[in-house]
Amino acid sequence: MVYYEVSEESVHKNHAGLKARSDITKILKTWNHLALPKGEDKGLFDKIICIPKTFFGWFNIYRRIKKGDVILLQYPMLMYPKVSLVALPLIKAIKGKGAKLIYLIHDLQSLRGYDFKGVDQNWLMMADAIISHNSVMSSYLKESGVDCPIVDLEIFDYLIEDIPSKSINKEQGxxxxxxxxxxxxxxxxxxxxxxxxxxxxxxxxxxxxxxxxxxxxxxxxxxxxxxxxxxxxxxxxxxxxxxxxxxxxxxxxxxxxxxxxxxxxxxxxxxxxxxxxxxxxxxxxxxxxxxxxxxxxxxxxxxxxxxxxxxxxxxxxxxxxxxxxxxxxxxxxxxxxxxxxx
CATH class of the missing domain: 3.40.50.2000 (Glycogen Phosphorylase B;)
Structure with a gap:
């Protein structure tokens, strides 16, 4: 059994959400990290060239995975949502090999006004376990038809080497x-x-x-x-x-x-x-x-x-x-x- 963590390399900085993703990768330092390409938000041409990038990125993962391996996927993919669907046949093939998939959720498009039956459902229904934000999100997922085990994260970690200390009277505001x-x-x-x-x-x-x-x-x-x-x-x-x-x-x-x-x-x-x-x-x-x-x-x-x-x-x-x-x-x-x- 081999443990893998899959995430994408980002081109953005000063973004708290990406800090959360990079921290997950650091926390799982004993796992094998598999990096995937990410789109650069440059329009239609970038979306088109990301289709083969996404497919072959996941194909390389598929070739590496064996029965009993465990993959933790940081969800959703940073890749364009519809382009990310190109990976689904390979995800199914990976599961067909007998590997297990755990999704750690960062965001849900269906909670931002999109239909759950879109990208979220296509991805989440293939998970063997999901790490959800909290009990409220977990209830939403269950009500939406997700039937795999769901665990509550409670709060996102925030890795830092030197913990700041605050004096009671040091600052106001x-x-x-x-x-x-x-x-x-x-x-x-x-x-x-x-x-x-x-x-x-x-x-x-x-x-x-x-x-x-x-x-x-x-x-x-x-x-x-x-x-x-x-x-x-x-x-x-x-x-x-x-x-x-x-x-x-x-x-x-x-x-x-x-x-x-x-x-x-x-x-x-x-x-x-x-x-x-x-x-x-x-x-x-x-x-x-x-x-x-x-x-x-x-x-x-x-x-x-x-x-x-x-x-x-x-x-x-x-x-x-x-x-x-x-x-x-x-x-x-x-x-x-x-x-x-x-």
Whole structure:
């Protein structure tokens, strides 16, 4: 029996989601890593040339796999979704050899408005086990017809060599990290008009420099460096166009997914402010690492009432999770469980 981890080489940087993928590869350092080509988002011609690249990439994997081998696939493929379907006949052939497939889910297109019967179903129905984000996502998969064993990851790990330490009085402010494209984080561009005297620290690409919120913008920093760069006292997990609640495609997605920014904040030593209806709100509250809030206004009000002892208690709880994320605890735990089920 040989263990393989399959993932794609990416051409993008400063992207938290890709940090999650590269960390999985590092955590599975004792597994054999098989790299696949990835499209470069350059239009139709690139899609066309990626078809044979994808096929032959998987064909080489097929030739290598033997009965009893185990493959962990980071899903979805970064390849164009429809082009990735070229790999499915070879996936079936690999299973026909008697190999086992474990999928570790990073994202689901069907939770972003696409039909589950599209790309997601074609891929996921071939898994022998799935590592899902959390119990909410696992329930969604089961309701969608996935019948293989499903394990909850709980939270994405965040590998880092030197764990940052935060002094209770060192910094102030609410940290907002992530993609600042107005389509995804439209609420950010309402903060100044509603909370001009609040203290925010904004990090991430695609920020609109002409906005009033520019006074809080701290720049875009690579994910590996950001934990040591962040200045602030709390990390905010929020998405969508509204400051009143998380809504729209991106806001609603928080009901189901594990946002990587949650891991970023924890590895940075920050207690959490998270939308109360987010799937990970339960993780935050259960572990005593922050507050589940109704709105941005609620978040600001909540932290005003926190005394030093309560904050220090949350920091200590954050440190416990922080130490786990830094060494890949949650990935290893869920993978061990998945392996026992196949």
């Amino acid at each position: 609410i940290v907002i990290a992530g993609n600042m494209d107005p389509e995804k984080a439209g609420y950010v561009y309402q903060l100044f008009s509603h909370f001009p005297n609040a203290d925010f620290k904004i990090y991430g690409p695609n920020f609109v420099p002409s906005s009033n919120e520019a006074k809080w913008y701290e720049g875009s920093v690579p994910p590996d460096l950001l934990p040591h760069t962040i200045k602030g006292k709390y990390g905010l997990v929020w998405d969508g166009p509204s400051i009143e609640k998380c809504e729209g495609t991106y806001g609603e997605y928080l009901r189901v997914n594990n946002p990587h920014k949650l891991s970023l904040y924890i590895i940075s030593g920050l207690p959490i402010l998270i939308w109360k209806e987010a799937a990970e709100a339960d993780f935050v509250v259960k572990n005593g690492i922050g507050f589940a809030v109704n709105s941005i206004d609620d978040a600001i009000s909540k932290i005003r009432s926190v005394d030093e002892n309560e904050y220090r208690s949350m920091q200590n709880n954050v440190k416990t999770i922080q130490e786990r994320l830094a060494v890949g605890y949650y990935t290893n735990k869920s993978l061990e469980h998945a392996l026992a089920l196949i």
